[in-house]
Amino acid sequence: MKRPWARAGIWAALFLAVMWGTAFALCCRLTSMPLMPGDETDSPATAGSLAMASPVAIKALDASRMAVGDQLYEAADRTFHMGVGVYRQQAFTNWFTRLGQAVAPERHVHLQAEGVNELVPWLYLATRADPHNVEAYVVAAFWLAGEGGRPDLAERVMSEARTNNPKDYRVYLEKGRLALKSGALTEAARAFDAASRLWDRDPGPDKIQAQLDRAEILIYRGLLYEECGDVPRALTCYRDILALFPGRMGIRERLTELAEKGHARVAPAAMRQAIMFQRRHVCEREDH
Amino acid sequence: MSRILTLAGLVWLEMIRRKDIYVLLILLAAFLATLMALNLFGLGQVVSYLKEIGLLLAWVCSWILAVSVSTRQLPQEERQGTIFALLAKPVSRAEVLIGKWLGAWIVTGTATLVFYALLALVVFLRGGGFGGAVLAQAGLLHLGLLGIITALGIAFSTRFNADAASALTYVVTLAAWLVLPRAPDLVLTARGAAQTGLMAIYYALPHLELFDLRRRLVYGWPPAPDAVVLWILVYGLLMTAVFLTLGWLAYRNKPFTRGAML
Numbered sequence: 001m002k003r004p005w006a007r008a009g010i011w012a013a014l015f016l017a018v019m020w021g022t023a024f025a026l027c028c029r030l031t032s033m034p035l036m037p038g039d040e041t042d043s044p045a046t047a048g049s050l051a052m053a054s055p056v057a058i059k060a061l062d063a064s065r066m067a068v069g070d071q072l073y074e075a076a077d078r079t080f081h082m083g084v085g086v087y088r089q090q091a092f093t094n095w096f097t098r099l100g101q102a103v104a105p106e107r108h109v110h111l112q113a114e115g116v117n118e119l120v121p122w123l124y125l126a127t128r129a130d131p132h133n134v135e136a137y138v139v140a141a142f143w144l145a146g147e148g149g150r151p152d153l154a155e156r157v158m159s160e161a162r163t164n165n166p167k168d169y170r171v172y173l174e175k176g177r178l179a180l181k182s183g184a185l186t187e188a189a190r191a192f193d194a195a196s197r198l199w200d201r202d203p204g205p206d207k208i209q210a211q212l213d214r215a216e217i218l219i220y221r222g223l224l225y226e227e228c229g230d231v232p233r234a235l236t237c238y239r240d241i242l243a244l245f246p247g248r249m250g251i252r253e254r255l256t257e258l259a260e261k262g263h264a265r266v267a268p269a270a271m272r273q274a275i276m277f278q279r280r281h282v283c284e285r286e287d288h
Numbered sequence: 289m290s291r292i293l294t295l296a297g298l299v300w301l302e303m304i305r306r307k308d309i310y311v312l313l314i315l316l317a318a319f320l321a322t323l324m325a326l327n328l329f330g331l332g333q334v335v336s337y338l339k340e341i342g343l344l345l346a347w348v349c350s351w352i353l354a355v356s357v358s359t360r361q362l363p364q365e366e367r368q369g370t371i372f373a374l375l376a377k378p379v380s381r382a383e384v385l386i387g388k389w390l391g392a393w394i395v396t397g398t399a400t401l402v403f404y405a406l407l408a409l410v411v412f413l414r415g416g417g418f419g420g421a422v423l424a425q426a427g428l429l430h431l432g433l434l435g436i437i438t439a440l441g442i443a444f445s446t447r448f449n450a451d452a453a454s455a456l457t458y459v460v461t462l463a464a465w466l467v468l469p470r471a472p473d474l475v476l477t478a479r480g481a482a483q484t485g486l487m488a489i490y491y492a493l494p495h496l497e498l499f500d501l502r503r504r505l506v507y508g509w510p511p512a513p514d515a516v517v518l519w520i521l522v523y524g525l526l527m528t529a530v531f532l533t534l535g536w537l538a539y540r541n542k543p544f545t546r547g548a549m550l
Contacts, residue, residue, distance in 0.1 A: 014315065079336055083503030090472035096495050097472055099523075102516040103498060105509040121337035124328045140329065150331065157329050 069130030076122035076139070082109050116143040117150070127160075137161035138174045145178050154178055169198035173217055180276055185224060192221045215241045219251070219275070226268035231258055291379050292387040299361060299391025308356060309399045312349040316403055319345050320410045335416030339506040342410065346403040347430075347502070351461065353399055354434050358392040358441030359453035362539075367449075371544055382536050385442060389532060392438040397431045404430075421511040426501035429517065432524030433499035437461055439528040440494070443535035446542065464493040494527045 078085055083105050090097060111118055123140040126133050137157055145154035158178060161171045176191035195217050203210035222237030238255040241248060254271075257264045264271075303309060323338055362384075365371040374384060404427060408418055440460060444453035467474075471490040478486050498520045504512060 011311070014311065075340075079340075079507075083507040083509070088470075088473040089476065091475040092472055096498065099498050099516060099520060100469065100495075103501060103504075103512050103520070105503055105507065117331055118334050118336040120331050121326070121328045121334055124326070125337075144329070144331075153330050160329075 066130050066133075069126045069133045069136070072122050072126035072129055073133065073136050076119040076126065076136070079119040079122055080111055080116070082111065084108065113147050114149055116146075117148045120144065120148070127164075131164040134161060134165050134168050134170045137165075138170055141174050141178060145181055151178065151182060167198060167202065169195045169203070169217075170213065171195075172198060173213055176217070176220060177276065180220065180272060185227065189221065189224045192217050192224070196221065211244050215244050215248075220272070223268040223272045226258070226264070227272075231262060235259060291383050292390060295379075295384060295387025296391035296394060299357070299388060300395055303357065303395045308353060309395075309402075312353060312399070313402065313406065316342075316345055316349055317406060320407065324410065324414060333415055335411055335414050336506055338414055339407070339411055339416065339418070340502070342407040343502045343506065346400065346407055349403055350396055350400040350430070350434060351437065354392070354396040354437040355441050355454050355457045355461070357395055358389070358438040359445045359457055360450040361388040361392060361442065362445045363448075363450040363453065366544060369546060372546075375544075381540050385446070385532060385536050385539055389439055389442045389528075392442065393431075393435050396434050396438060400430055400434060401427065418505055419508060419511070422501065422505050422509070425511050425517050426505045429499040429501055429520060429524075432521050433496055435528040436494050436496065436524055436531065439531035439535070443531045443538070446535045446539040460493065461496065463489070464496050468493060468495055469497040495523070499524065 084107065085104075120140050120143065123136045126136040127140075130136075137160070141154040141157045141161070144157065145151045148154075155178060158171060158175050161168075162175070165171050172191045172195035176188045176195060179185070179188035179191055196214075199210070199214055199217065203214070218237040218241045222234040222241075225231070225234035225237065235255060235258055238251050238258070241251050242255065245251075254264045254266075320338070320342055323341055328334065328337075362371075365374060375381070404423075408423075411417060437457065441453060441457045444456045448456065467486075468490060471486055475483055475486055501512065503509070
């Protein structure tokens with residue numbers, strides 16, 4: 001009598017796993033979909049109609065969705081480091097740990113050139129798990145537009161990011177960067193203005209990162225004002241940066257030069273290029 | 289030896305008759321096809337995600353197969369009463385145990401190689417590939433890992449029914465897989481009994497993480513040193529022998545009663 005049940009066990013388990021996965025995907029889709037145009041929100045906890053129906057269930061679902069998204073984002077980081085995970089301090093070393101170290105790849109290396117596109121699938125999956133993971137969108141767009149050599153796809157990524165996160169300043173900051181890279185200065189200025197307005201409304205939970213982003217918005221905007229010949233507005237931007245970070249000597253010197261001579265020693269376009277095309281700080285040597 | 293091979297052959301024939309391998313193979317193919325069909329922001333020609341997720345799925349499938357095949361061999365013989373006919377022949381209990389283990393290992397090993405072949409084909413169709421030497425090492429170590437898992441499953445099934453044995457094997461192997469690699473750094477934060485418990489688990493459970501060469505394989509790293517691979521295989525052989533010995537100790541004087549496992 002038991003045998004058919006035992007044999008059917010694996011089928012039942014597989015069926016349940018597939019059903020669970022389908023239900024999870026469906027719930028993710030439903031909770032990230034606005035009811036009507038204009039209902040879009042950046043707060044995952046209140047997204048969609050189900051949030052009103054069962055807040056506890058939705059919060060639990062959102063938490064798991066975000067956790068999956070974070071794991072996928074970590075997978076992207078690991079891919080960028082060619083499979084080398086985050087360094088963890090160990091309490092002891094023995095035969096097992098030594099063998100483990102010999103088997104696992106250990107050097108601190110990064111993907112180069114078009115190879116960086118290999119991390120995009122993980123970021124894609126991270127945004128599917130959590131469409132409010134703006135960082136994943138931004139990182140994908142950054143690499144695609146830079147070493148990945150696909151600025152067209154970067155634009156597409158950021159358009160999707162804006163659809164899902166219309167009130168997040170980081171989306172417009174990245175759109176501004178992309179526009180700068182492609183030389184669309186007017187579009188870039190518009191994007192930085194939008195980013196600045198949204199930053200004023202909601203700078204996000206990470207205060208330090210928000211201040212760094214604010215300074216970046218201001219420096220790009222200041223350089224664009226300079227290129228248009230609007231020095232007073234550029235000066236205002238640089239003063240705002242110094243209010244946030246008084247120790248930035250480069251900005252202080254530029255401010256002085258502009259105030260005294262009406263132009264800076266380094267042309268704004270050259271300065272912009274230098275900031276934009278440097279490889280952004282990624283990780284510390286001892287992290288991996 | 290011929291008796292052991294005959295018993296292993298019986299396990300092989302049984303697995304061909306059953307549908308487990310086909311189901312897992314179809315599932316793996318379906319997952320890989322889904323992964324290939326994903327529109328990744330319009331980006332094509334990227335394969336590392338396919339390799340990584342595909343290898344993970346191949347590992348999960350082979351793990352499920354190894355546990356389910358190994359843990360049902362002995363309880364099935366007892367439930368059907370065929371153990372009496374089997375032991376009435378000139379075959380010892382140790383030979384039964386080793387024959388069943390060998391059969392389970394060969395079946396799961398063969399299925400795993402088929403899973404790898406399917407994945408390699410999919411990756412090739414996508415324009416990628418695996419390094420030959422690393423692939424050989426990874427396959428070899430995976431077979432070593434399956435040897436341990438099947439031996440553990442057989443050992444548990446000597447005293448438990450199939451369901452209980454498979455549940456225990458799943459729990460032990462999953463715990464070994466997830467906890468042991470993190471134990472050296474978790475010890476830093478654990479205190480007192482928790483620390484002692486963690487260290488006990490660390491030394492008691494098999495170190496399955498040593499057999500994992502997936503990252504080398506996915507990201508095109510050079511092969512691991514041969515001496516290291518050899519040491520890990522020796523360790524795998526030792527752990528397999530330990531579990532089979534424990535199984536034999538539990539099985540050698542076990543009394544059988546008709547209908548006990550029904």
